[in-house]
Amino acid sequence: MNPLVKAVEYAVRGPILLKAGEIEMELQRGIKKPFTEVIKANIGDAHAMGQQPITFLRQVVALCTYPNLLDSPSFPEDAKNRARRILKACGGNSLGAYSASQGVNCIREDVAAYIERRDGGVPADPDNIYLTTGASDGISTILKILVSGGGKSRTGVLIPIPQYPLYSAVISELDAIQVNYYLDEENYWALDVNELRRAVTEAKEYCNPKVLCIINPGNPTGQVQSRKCIEEVIHFAWEEKLFLLADEVYQDNVYPKDCQFHSFKKVLYEMGPEYSSNVELASFHSTSKGYMGECGYRGGYMEVINLHPEIKGQLVKMLSVRLCPPVSGQAAMDIVVNPPVPGEESFEQFNREKEFVLSNLAKKAKLTEDLFNQVPGIHCNPLQGAMYAFPRIFIPTKAIETAKAHKMAPDMFYCMKLLEETGICVVPGSGFGQREGTYHLRMTILPPVEKLKIVLEKVKDFHIKFLEKYA
Amino acid sequence: MNPLVKAVEYAVRGPILLKAGEIEMELQRGIKKPFTEVIKANIGDAHAMGQQPITFLRQVVALCTYPNLLDSPSFPEDAKNRARRILKACGGNSLGAYSASQGVNCIREDVAAYIERRDGGVPADPDNIYLTTGASDGISTILKILVSGGGKSRTGVLIPIPQYPLYSAVISELDAIQVNYYLDEENYWALDVNELRRAVTEAKEYCNPKVLCIINPGNPTGQVQSRKCIEEVIHFAWEEKLFLLADEVYQDNVYPKDCQFHSFKKVLYEMGPEYSSNVELASFHSTSKGYMGECGYRGGYMEVINLHPEIKGQLVKMLSVRLCPPVSGQAAMDIVVNPPVPGEESFEQFNREKEFVLSNLAKKAKLTEDLFNQVPGIHCNPLQGAMYAFPRIFIPTKAIETAKAHKMAPDMFYCMKLLEETGICVVPGSGFGQREGTYHLRMTILPPVEKLKIVLEKVKDFHIKFLEKYA
Numbered sequence A, B: 001m002n003p004l005v006k007a008v009e010y011a012v013r014g015p016i017l018l019k020a021g022e023i024e025m026e027l028q029r030g031i032k033k034p035f036t037e038v039i040k041a042n043i044g045d046a047h048a049m050g051q052q053p054i055t056f057l058r059q060v061v062a063l064c065t066y067p068n069l070l071d072s073p074s075f076p077e078d079a080k081n082r083a084r085r086i087l088k089a090c091g092g093n094s095l096g097a098y099s100a101s102q103g104v105n106c107i108r109e110d111v112a113a114y115i116e117r118r119d120g121g122v123p124a125d126p127d128n129i130y131l132t133t134g135a136s137d138g139i140s141t142i143l144k145i146l147v148s149g150g151g152k153s154r155t156g157v158l159i160p161i162p163q164y165p166l167y168s169a170v171i172s173e174l175d176a177i178q179v180n181y182y183l184d185e186e187n188y189w190a191l192d193v194n195e196l197r198r199a200v201t202e203a204k205e206y207c208n209p210k211v212l213c214i215i216n217p218g219n220p221t222g223q224v225q226s227r228k229c230i231e232e233v234i235h236f237a238w239e240e241k242l243f244l245l246a247d248e249v250y251q252d253n254v255y256p257k258d259c260q261f262h263s264f265k266k267v268l269y270e271m272g273p274e275y276s277s278n279v280e281l282a283s284f285h286s287t288s289k290g291y292m293g294e295c296g297y298r299g300g301y302m303e304v305i306n307l308h309p310e311i312k313g314q315l316v317k318m319l320s321v322r323l324c325p326p327v328s329g330q331a332a333m334d335i336v337v338n339p340p341v342p343g344e345e346s347f348e349q350f351n352r353e354k355e356f357v358l359s360n361l362a363k364k365a366k367l368t369e370d371l372f373n374q375v376p377g378i379h380c381n382p383l384q385g386a387m388y389a390f391p392r393i394f395i396p397t398k399a400i401e402t403a404k405a406h407k408m409a410p411d412m413f414y415c416m417k418l419l420e421e422t423g424i425c426v427v428p429g430s431g432f433g434q435r436e437g438t439y440h441l442r443m444t445i446l447p448p449v450e451k452l453k454i455v456l457e458k459v460k461d462f463h464i465k466f467l468e469k470y471a
Helices: A003-007 A015-028 A055-065 A067-071 A077-088 A105-118 A134-146 A166-173 A193-203 A227-240 A264-270 A309-321 A327-337 A347-373 A397-405 A410-422 A449-469 B003-007 B015-028 B055-065 B067-071 B077-088 B105-118 B134-146 B166-173 B193-203 B227-240 B264-270 B309-321 B327-337 B347-373 B397-405 B410-422 B449-469
Strands: A129-133 A155-161 A177-182 A208-215 A243-247 A281-286 A299-305 A441-444 B129-133 B155-161 B177-182 B208-215 B243-247 B281-286 B299-305 B441-444
Touching: A003 A166, A003 B309, A015 A410, A055 A067, A055 A077, A055 A327, A055 A347, A055 B055, A067 A077, A077 A105, A077 A327, A105 A129, A105 A299, A105 A327, A129 A134, A129 A327, A134 A166, A134 A208, A134 A243, A134 A281, A134 A299, A134 A309, A155 A166, A155 A193, A166 A177, A166 B309, A177 A193, A193 A208, A193 A227, A208 A227, A227 A243, A227 A264, A243 A264, A264 A281, A264 A299, A299 A327, A309 B003, A309 B166, A327 B327, A347 A449, A397 A410, A410 A441, A410 A449, B003 B166, B015 B410, B055 B067, B055 B077, B055 B327, B055 B347, B067 B077, B077 B105, B077 B327, B105 B129, B105 B299, B105 B327, B129 B134, B129 B327, B134 B166, B134 B208, B134 B243, B134 B281, B134 B299, B134 B309, B155 B166, B155 B193, B166 B177, B177 B193, B193 B208, B193 B227, B208 B227, B227 B243, B227 B264, B243 B264, B264 B281, B264 B299, B299 B327, B347 B449, B397 B410, B410 B441, B410 B449
Parallel strands: A155 A177, A155 A208, A208 A243, A243 A281, B155 B177, B155 B208, B208 B243, B243 B281
Antiparallel strands: A129 A299, A281 A299, B129 B299, B281 B299
């Protein structure tokens, strides 16, 4: 067996989810538990938590799937127009034909137009857009191309700690060197460029740090980076000739009024040609998050800036081997970047649905922060963005010792107990990385408000009992 | 840049397709050519060639996409029942939720039931079924897990020559050792177990041959393996403790009356417990080929037999990192394995559509063989299965020299000339591998009959002129 594969870890669907599956089976077999259902707050899976799909997106994809519906009076004209345009760009006018390896042309054009609007007119070239099978696929592919060298010249990839474990998994699989930089928990999980500098300086002793991964808004940490921070990071990447990977899949998920999403691309261009013509950047987006939550479609795109033409050629070749991203996911991506606009028949309903999801998420972000911070021994930074809470949990020494006796990380022990006693499935902080001696958990805020309140109350009760038990 | 990535080649979407794209652009810009359109016979992309989707499959996927349609009287009840069942098995009853990493449970159950029916009752366990993002994804993932060792103990992967270039691409990316075994062109491209033995024996000098890849029906060669041949291969794999990868994506594409598809799984079980409890096997299927040709959905499955539980765990982990295969592709796969049955409302139309596609393919297979064999300097084996012709083409010495002067493989030179002069895009045999000094091309037989005749006439005229020019 491949030792690199063996070394891969992926906590979001790791042992805790296997255990959750076992418990669900036991419940089905009628085994009595102190709860009646398992609540999977381990993964950002909006629809599984009851969020409804955006009607317009589904109408367009259904029309593309079964074009007979183009004659049906029950579909709005704007949806039909979108579907006709997508089908016209597909081989044989069918979602069943392979698309170009880079994705359907007109969808890449729509992505470029979306980026230009988002970034206040900074130009975007459809040739730089690659549609992907979710953001994960894009991130893995670009990392695969960039990694090289052996020994001390092996590529080092800088990732935030805490991170989303796709990064550590891919780095491990590629036998690249993971270089950690720590986000500042005391300062709302901000990225401090001095910490980046420390990480790069130390890494140069044992590898060739070449790639810098940023997750903004943060997963699992939920911070939204300030414009100033992004400028500093770009300047640092320019100085150190680092390739920037900007994971921006939560760009629509920003909640407090005083926070705003700034794309790395926009800031890069606003910093002037010295930066915008030199710093290599790939940024990622997806159908899975935002207000649409279409995880199952595996739609996504990446935009690359200043990529060497030879690397671009390699990228297309590697995408070609897998033929193309799922075309229905590409169609879904098109609606994310090209939604109804004011004046179109579907605009009002679309906007109502979108605002409903986003305002609820904002409410739940605040609720979660507030409720966690009422619990003794739990501290939760504000959830400025994304869809997770990553509170710090105090674990008593006796519990840490018990965990170690079970050969478990203390926060894994905590999360397992939480699952067994309440049916709530969350992921231990150790799956994302955390400063030595600190413990966390990641929980999604996706359950509906009333259910989320119950979940948080249950976590509170569990935590208080846990503290008592291991006092 | 990763040198392993640089070494990857994928001819089906290689330089010839880039050139075809350039020519299409020139045609669009009004540049005059001796033809008015580029015909992309380089890839098995049925819908792009005008094949119509199977109505029932699209109805079910549309119903799953936009469940409001479940109330519409214009959809048949059997399609609605399929859609309701799939949705019930999805998180939040939505195609937009992530599925389990291994795929939606009820779809895996349907796959297992399909395999049992196909294999005359040989049992299939849903736990052994993994839904994938097309067959390519399954093949890459399993190879990634199996490859290990360094130097002389590096894993050797046996592949047929000619092969489908996904295999060489993945082997190259994984830095595994490609071990070629040659199919016997003089004997309808049959697989000779003596040739397998030669290949393994020689390979043991420089690597650890551990995996044996079989493509049946053959791509690009179109042969259908006899039951006897499969038995011999399984016996050989058992003797040599080889892991069998059976690429069976063309299992529905078998044309002559005296040919029959035998799955490796079925033959393995029929050979008795000594084999069926020991030989490790993974077999692959897809929504992309057969009579449905739904390439764009990226649906597929693999069934694994005798996989060690630890490797199974690793497999689920690696699939988890990518979260799940596209759920709409999983739904499409469900209809491939669970189509309407006699007595159901949609059966008649489904069956008519299926037979139309398959009988046309059979007709085109014969037509292609016959027409190619009328051309002096072209020899084409019978197309027993799949959807390609792989004729041997005689290239005169003068043309070989000209090609070499252009630093091109002689058959690449030939195919480039064919593309430039006729607009027909096919792939040179060198992209699939062929015996030294022989030349071939791969062409799909997917264009509609009348168009295919024109294509074949054009190839004939081109070939005759080519022979004259380089005589």
